[in-house]
Amino acid sequence: MPVEGGSSSGSASATRHPKQKRKAHSLSIRRTNSTEDRPQGVQRGDMLEGQDSKLPLPIRSNLLELFGQIEREFENLYIENIELRREIDSLNERLTGDGQTIEGGDPTKGALKTKASHSTSQLSQKLKTTYKASTSKIVSSFKATAGSRAVCQLLKEYVGHRDGIWDLSVTRTQPVVLGTASADHSALLWSIETGKCLLRYAGHAGSVNSIKFHPTEQMAITASGDQTAHIWRYMVQLPAPQPPPDAPCDDDQDLSDREEGEVDGEGPCEVPTVRVPTATLKSHQGVVIAADWLVGGRQVVTASWDRAANLYEVETSELVHTLTGHDQELTHCCTHPTQRLVVTSSRDTTFRLWDFRDPSIHSVNVFQGHTDTVTSAVFTVGDNVVSGSDDRTVKVWDLKNMRSPIATIRTDSAVNRISVSANQRIIALPHDNRQVRLFDMSGVRLARLPRSNRMGHRRMVCCTAWNEENQSCNLFTCGFDRQAIGWNINITLLLQEK
Missing domain, CATH: 1.20.1270 (Substrate Binding Domain Of Dnak; Chain:A; Domain 2)
Known part of the structure; x- marks a missing residue:
C-alpha cells in the first residue's frame, strides 16, 4: 500500500x-552560569x-x-x-x-x-x-x-471515505460521475453536482490504489494492495439537483461519522454496494499500484510493485504480455487516449514508453530525466508526455524527440499523480505540502489553488483529475485528509493573464 x-x-x-x-x-x-541559577545574595x-x-x-x-x-x-x-x-x-x-x-x-x-x-x-x-x-x-x-485570486474557486467537497484517497477519475460516459479510490479498501462513486455518494465498490481486500473508467461502457477497473485488479460494472442514478428540505441526508453531512452498516446501504442514507467483480486480474506478485484501459477498452494494463506491468484481455482476463525491465517498484501507468501506447513510471527514477501499435513489434524506450522516484507520467492529447517526480520537478517531453525535456518545472515539494487538461493543456500538480499548482506546457506558473484552515486540503494531495465536460466543476483533487474536492478553474482568464 x-x-x-x-x-x-x-x-x-x-x-x-x-x-x-x-x-x-x-x-x-x-x-x-546565568543569573537564574545563582543562589540569592551570591555575586558574580x-x-x-x-x-x-x-x-x-x-x-x-x-x-x-x-x-x-x-x-x-x-x-x-x-x-x-x-x-x-x-x-x-x-x-x-x-x-x-x-x-x-x-x-x-x-x-x-x-x-x-x-x-x-x-x-x-x-x-x-x-x-x-x-x-x-x-x-x-x-x-x-x-x-x-x-494572478490566481479570482480564477480558482472551491465548489464541492466529497467526504465519506474512512482513510486517505489515493486516486480519482471522472467517467467518460453518461451519467458523468466522480470515482475515488481509498486506503479504506473501497471505491466510491459520487454525484458531482450534489456531492452525494451514489455507489460503493467493496470487492477488494486491500487498499484501493487507483480507479479508471471504461471509455464507452459503465465499467471501472481498480488496482489494489491485495495484488489484484478488479473490473466491475456499475449502474447509478443521479439525484435530483435540489433535494427536499426534509431529506434524511444533506450535503453538509459527514459520511465518515456514520456506522459501518449505514455506508453499506443499511442506514437511513442507502448507498448501493457492489462486492463481486466482473473479472479479477491476479497475475502480479506484489501490490498493484495502478491500472488503465487501452484505447478501445478491449485491453487493460496494470502496474505493480513486483517491477512489472501486465497487459490483459478484458473479455477473457487472459494475460497477453508481461512488461519487464524496471529495476524497482512501479508507481503508475497511463495509456494514450488515441493510440496503443503505454507509459510506466518507477522508483528507479525512469519511465518507459511501450509501443503496441504494430502487433508484430513491441518496442520500449527508457527515459532517464529525473533523480528520484517518478511518481507519474501521463500522455497529453498532442505528442507530449508529462512526468512528475519526488525530485520536485515536472518535465514535459516530446514523443518525437525524447532525448531531453522541452520544459522543466521546479517546485518546492514532491509531486504526486499529475493530470493535464485535454483542451487547454494545463498541468495540475498535487504536492506533498498540501498545495495544488497549475502550469502551462511551457512551464509558466498560472495559479495556486487557494488553501487555508477552512478550505482546501489539510494533508498531502495525492492526485488531480480534469473534467472539462463540466464548465462549472472542472478540476478535482484528492488527498490523505480523506476528502476529494471539486474546483472551478476559470481557464480563459488564466490564459489571458499568462
Whole structure:
C-alpha cells in the first residue's frame, strides 16, 4: 500500500555547521552560569572565586558580560519575531476573506515552535531561520497569488471515505460521475453536482490504489494492495439537483461519522454496494499500484510493485504480455487516449514508453530525466508526455524527440499523480505540502489553488483529475485528509493573464 509522505521540518540542530556547534557550546556554558541559577545574595565575583579556572578574573568577567549581551540580543530577536508573527496572522486574516492565505502564516507550520525547554542554541537557530524565511514568504506569496485570486474557486467537497484517497477519475460516459479510490479498501462513486455518494465498490481486500473508467461502457477497473485488479460494472442514478428540505441526508453531512452498516446501504442514507467483480486480474506478485484501459477498452494494463506491468484481455482476463525491465517498484501507468501506447513510471527514477501499435513489434524506450522516484507520467492529447517526480520537478517531453525535456518545472515539494487538461493543456500538480499548482506546457506558473484552515486540503494531495465536460466543476483533487474536492478553474482568464 502506498505510504503517505508529507513535508516536515527537520530539527535545526541536526544539520548545524561546525562553527555553530562551537557557538552552541559556548552558549550552553553561559546558561550554566546565568543569573537564574545563582543562589540569592551570591555575586558574580563570589562565584568566580569559588571556581577552579586557569583564566584570570578580569577575562572571565569580560566573557560573562559578553555572553550576557548575546543573550539580550536573542531576547530582542525573539520579541521581534513575535511581532512579525502577529503581523503575518493579521495579513492572513485579511487575505482569507479573498480565498487566499500566506504560506508562512500558519504558526504550526513555521520553524518558530519554541518551548521553554529548548536550549539557547536551538532557539537562536530557529529564530534566525524563521526571521529570514517569513519575510521572503510574504513577498513570494503575494506574487504567487496575485494572478490566481479570482480564477480558482472551491465548489464541492466529497467526504465519506474512512482513510486517505489515493486516486480519482471522472467517467467518460453518461451519467458523468466522480470515482475515488481509498486506503479504506473501497471505491466510491459520487454525484458531482450534489456531492452525494451514489455507489460503493467493496470487492477488494486491500487498499484501493487507483480507479479508471471504461471509455464507452459503465465499467471501472481498480488496482489494489491485495495484488489484484478488479473490473466491475456499475449502474447509478443521479439525484435530483435540489433535494427536499426534509431529506434524511444533506450535503453538509459527514459520511465518515456514520456506522459501518449505514455506508453499506443499511442506514437511513442507502448507498448501493457492489462486492463481486466482473473479472479479477491476479497475475502480479506484489501490490498493484495502478491500472488503465487501452484505447478501445478491449485491453487493460496494470502496474505493480513486483517491477512489472501486465497487459490483459478484458473479455477473457487472459494475460497477453508481461512488461519487464524496471529495476524497482512501479508507481503508475497511463495509456494514450488515441493510440496503443503505454507509459510506466518507477522508483528507479525512469519511465518507459511501450509501443503496441504494430502487433508484430513491441518496442520500449527508457527515459532517464529525473533523480528520484517518478511518481507519474501521463500522455497529453498532442505528442507530449508529462512526468512528475519526488525530485520536485515536472518535465514535459516530446514523443518525437525524447532525448531531453522541452520544459522543466521546479517546485518546492514532491509531486504526486499529475493530470493535464485535454483542451487547454494545463498541468495540475498535487504536492506533498498540501498545495495544488497549475502550469502551462511551457512551464509558466498560472495559479495556486487557494488553501487555508477552512478550505482546501489539510494533508498531502495525492492526485488531480480534469473534467472539462463540466464548465462549472472542472478540476478535482484528492488527498490523505480523506476528502476529494471539486474546483472551478476559470481557464480563459488564466490564459489571458499568462
